[in-house]
Amino acid sequence: MNDTIHFFSGFRPADMVFLAEAAWRTLLVYGVSIFLGTVIGTICGWLLFEGRLLAAATLSPVLDIFRSVPLIIQLVLFYNFAPIVGLNLDPFASGVVILTVYTAALVANVARGGIEAVGRPMRRAARSLGMSYWQDLRYVVLPIGGRAVFPAWVGVALGVMKDSALVSVLGYVELLKASQILITRTQEPFLILSLAGAFYFALSYPISRYAAKLQQRWAQ
Template identity: 65%
Template sequence: MSESINIAAQSASFFTGFKLNDLWYLAGAAGHTLMIAALAISIGTVFGVFFGWVLSVSRWAGAATLGLVLDMFRSVPLIIQLILFFNFFPIIGLPLNPFAAGTIVLVFYTAALVASVARGGIESVPVTTRKAARSLGLTYWQELFYITFPIGCRSALPAWTGVALGVLKDSALVSVLGYVELLRASQILITRTQQPFIILAIAGAFYFALSFPIARITERLERRWQS
């Protein structure tokens, strides 16, 4: 009996409740989430637009190979991709830390998702518009950068935002590799405080605060462009 009381007393000192300091800790971790997501989205979008352009111009051989690779990134769960590549880099003699490995995988994942969006955007521009631009004397690249991309951007923006928000949320999976972002930080706090409900709610609120405003702004933009 006295033993169990003793253990209870010990555990009382071992687990400490949620403190205000922990909120700052979570905020810092949310910064990490934002950083890895911003990196992945910006680099992944550049790759994705390039892939999308390749898909839209290439005949079936190019489109089939690239399309197959990108399709694989879209059809395999991100968590499997992360574990697979995290264990693959050491095999080729390039051990990476969780942040670098996670970012690389997220970049390719984003690129695969953006590629189909970008392709749709490029193909949404009427061929007649593109031909008109060419016959006005614009070179292929001028036409691509000054005509197709700006017009295609409009139709691709809602889908692109969806992808970007998806990557922001999916970046939570990098916690599996051990990178301390928002979700990992909340798990660390749960282990210490044994108050999973409140901490998960706070972590959820952070994600919500990052994601919801962007979703709303895009919705409004989309509505304005439609009318």
């Protein structure tokens, strides 16, 4: 008998579909995390600005922990200890939770910088025109401060896109995990990683280009 068991096979068209599906999963975990993280981070930045001493003593150290501890450690610790407190989360939910908190910690300082970019005289002028505190934030601070820190936020957003690859350690089949699976089967790391890099570029490039166009429009 000359039966042969083949453990490896070449790259097939179906593998490209597999990578595309993994890219969608990457975009999904990234999109949810960057949206929630930006909202929560903006609130935290506002608290840091308005709370000052109180926020510096309570909120700031917590944010520093999430900024300082490597993301992969946060992911593994949360995924393994969450069930102990009764949180039975799947890899996707666990990844979203940690990426959201991590993003919020990064965005908090960006948001605070945006608020500080709006001078006190301008804000006092807005209040003297009859604007309430919340109207001042919406119509003065948000447009001016948001434009000032928009490039920094784009940098955070693109960084989180790349950091989302670390969710693969939880077993979530995103782009990096799918690449590892295909490399193990095809033994073609150069091809697979080149395709994965192309997918990451395709996901990131539109964000950077759209951000550049917005900045040019604001500069006119």
